[in-house]
Amino acid sequence: MCDYSLHGVAARPARVGDKLVTTQFRITTTRGFSAVEEPRVAVCLLPGTEVAFENKVERHLTGFHLLFRRTKPLPHHVARFRQVNMDNPCTHHDALEFPDGQIVLVTHLHEGQRATVLQLPAQPTNGDASPHPALPEARFVLNRQRDPQAG
Numbered sequence: 001m002c003d004y005s006l007h008g009v010a011a012r013p014a015r016v017g018d019k020l021v022t023t024q025f026r027i028t029t030t031r032g033f034s035a036v037e038e039p040r041v042a043v044c045l046l047p048g049t050e051v052a053f054e055n056k057v058e059r060h061l062t063g064f065h066l067l068f069r070r071t072k073p074l075p076h077h078v079a080r081f082r083q084v085n086m087d088n089p090c091t092h093h094d095a096l097e098f099p100d101g102q103i104v105l106v107t108h109l110h111e112g113q114r115a116t117v118l119q120l121p122a123q124p125t126n127g128d129a130s131p132h133p134a135l136p137e138a139r140f141v142l143n144r145q146r147d148p149q150a151g
Helices: 135-146
Strands: 011-013 019-024 031-035 038-044 050-053 078-083 094-097 103-105 114-119
Touching: 019 038
Parallel strands: 011 038
Antiparallel strands: 019 031, 019 114, 031 038, 050 078, 050 114, 078 094, 094 103
């Protein structure tokens, strides 16, 4: 996925083997991933996508961490993409989870770090299977809200 603040930027989905670089996009205050050969196109990762960085990951410290920590690289090269704070539509959601459980927002990564897409999340093999199993249940809830007398 691409964070809400990247909706005005050209984007494409990630593919296995993509060579990515953390990028500060021009018309936003957000960092995200772009392909090395397409620096103005955001590459959108699905939750569960695994990436491997060329070097240890560096990030900007923010808020409370600025007072008590020095900036030092994370001791990991591999991370899994996920989304956080989905209950708040006005904040960044795109994040990386590292093997020790540490979660870092993509927008907090230093610009210019290179990574490779190792694997995309598994998708259903059955053509009839929905990639979002919660959708039928959500439709039921919406129908029920429209007609409170319904089952």
